[in-house]
Amino acid sequence: MTERGEATRQRLLDAAAAVFSERGYARATTKEIARAAAVSEGTIYRHFADKKELFGAAFIGRNASNAVAITGLPNLAGTKSVRENLQFLMRAIEDIEANVAPLQAAMSSDAELARSLFSEAPQGEGGAPRITPLQPLAAYLAAEQKLGRVRADVDAADAAFALFAIPFTAVTSRRLARAAGLTAEVDMMGALDVVLRGLEPSQA
Amino acid sequence: MTERGEATRQRLLDAAAAVFSERGYARATTKEIARAAAVSEGTIYRHFADKKELFGAAFIGRNASNAVAITGLPNLAGTKSVRENLQFLMRAIEDIEANVAPLQAAMSSDAELARSLFSEAPQGEGGAPRITPLQPLAAYLAAEQKLGRVRADVDAADAAFALFAIPFTAVTSRRLARAAGLTAEVDMMGALDVVLRGLEPSQA
């Protein structure tokens, strides 16, 4: 692939991510993506087999860059306070979801698309088609349990889910509200504090 | 409207909800909806002005029947145990979301649709375009706080959000997984127990 070709491809990926997020998969037209990437429509097909593949490539790209962002997080265990760390994690998850959610939404409401995407895509060894913040989060909590900064008698996976649900729900609610032209005020941190109270080791 | 007409209309609403859930708004074709309702395509337009209105009607219908299901829930306060009640609520919310979420997803990836739907629809006095289980949930918690069965020093709204996030996230995750042809095992009740621990009044 020449340098020029590579650049065009990248421009197409960016344009595609933007347009798919804005319009959803079905309403996004190749024409609009081409225009956003400042190339002709035909050019898309030199780089991607079809629209579906273009979507997949854009989605994977986003997902991958997010994976990098989270993986390192368990190492936070023991530093600062648990509360500070979780607040940080919450914001991180919020960012990630805000990034991936629109593409995910586009997929979730189109069963065929999702199926064909995952059946063709090279899946990771765990078979996880999508990098989820759940595992790193559970790992972090488990680490803190070892350090005695989180109650030992809670299931780390359950707690991770309760925590993850907060930014996930916040992001999704906001998306829905925005789509309807409204604004949804969500106090993620207040909800976090409620959960935190259940994680604190007893002050005996 | 004759009895026959009324029946047809209802069949169309059910078919529409099913197809929109499965395919999303854009990919759902009037042809398929008609076939699912066992009527001709033209019949759709005797009952609804256009596809958008059909979607809106299906959505409102689902939403309304859910509203009924939730409204009474705050009265549970004081009965049984808090844990049992919340488990019950969690399942109820799960059902509701499983019902509405697909339609909401269909909408969320189509900003224009959502906007036109909410701008035209006669909004309730609260202006809430969608009945959310959040308020009844918060009301229930506040009632339990008065009874001393829930810690008084947590914000009922924050706690409600933390709780609501659990079934909401569970449902959505499952949808995504199913769309991809996978299965997501989610332990809602485990996560609930974590949050519950933060709500119990101190055992002084």
Next chain:
Amino acid sequence: MTERGEATRQRLLDAAAAVFSERGYARATTKEIARAAAVSEGTIYRHFADKKELFGAAFIGRNASNAVAITGLPNLAGTKSVRENLQFLMRAIEDIEANVAPLQAAMSSDAELARSLFSEAPQGEGGAPRITPLQPLAAYLAAEQKLGRVRADVDAADAAFALFAIPFTAVTSRRLARAAGLTAEVDMMGALDVVLRGLEPSQA
């Protein structure tokens, strides 16, 4: 046919003439005609085989009533002045054309419609599918020639055509202008005077 049926039929004919004139044949919908006649759509088909037949019936009706209006006109010969009579005739033709023209226009731009209409309709003995003011006009002029009030050396048919063309063109121009949202000022009487000058017997 019952009295009620007859009344309904007449209401349909009037409504049809109005709607066909306003919208043209193709854009006129049976739905709109039914509404204008304050009957249900299905009722149309109890009285007419199809839309085409309804159009034909409405058209024939108009045409027939016009025929009555013109037939007597040749008897004017010898009364008043030729100029006054022709001015009167001109206005009469104008009214007639204004009446029939819209229906004719609807037909003229739809070859199939016209053909099927005339091939099926019971044609007059002269085979003339449409009563034209040309013959009565020529008859009137011939009569005046006999009386010496119109030059004998012009062909009555040619003169009739030249005269008929004036109100015909005036009406049509106005229709076109009105369709375009403009107004066309046409001085029919001025044009008539020009032609008249060619008809006056030489003042030797």
Next chain:
Amino acid sequence: MTERGEATRQRLLDAAAAVFSERGYARATTKEIARAAAVSEGTIYRHFADKKELFGAAFIGRNASNAVAITGLPNLAGTKSVRENLQFLMRAIEDIEANVAPLQAAMSSDAELARSLFSEAPQGEGGAPRITPLQPLAAYLAAEQKLGRVRADVDAADAAFALFAIPFTAVTSRRLARAAGLTAEVDMMGALDVVLRGLEPSQA
């Protein structure tokens, strides 16, 4: 636009004029126009925004080429005989009308179309939505009046109208007759002679 594109566009314009003339605006289908132009239906929309625009372009095209044909005519004044010139003009107008009239008829029976067409189209400075042979005809007559070859005491505009009405009515009558599967014999030249007699300067 590439050369190939330009050729396709022209083919579409010709096909459109033909089909619109034959069927009228509403009954002319994009499918038939495409077939007549030997292109696919989609191609129409690469060249024209919609059916209305295609019609407008076809109409304007015809109109414009006619404008060229007429503009020079007033210069005939003084050459040959008035009679010969008017016979020539009559045939010219006949041709022009035969060209434009069908499209005009297609429009006149569709008020909405006409209005939207003229309200959007860039109108000439005179605001005239259609080039009419009336003005050049009046100009020619006025010139002949100056030369003493036409009576000075007739209004040139009135005379122009009387003359114009002849070929206009002839063309329209023929169209109606043809639509009905009949033939209308019209002697334009006879009618012209009648009018001419009113224009000749007195042989004093």
Next chain:
DNA sequence: GATGAATGAGTATTCATTCAT
């Protein structure tokens, strides 16, 4: 590599017509 013209299958919607009541 890139363009833009062309394609044709597919979509929502309309409307004359039929039919059960």
Next chain:
DNA sequence: TATGAATGAATACTCATTCAT
């Protein structure tokens, strides 16, 4: 006789995809 629900063929228009240049 009249109604209005239902039909289904037809229509304008869209859009992912192909292809000649």
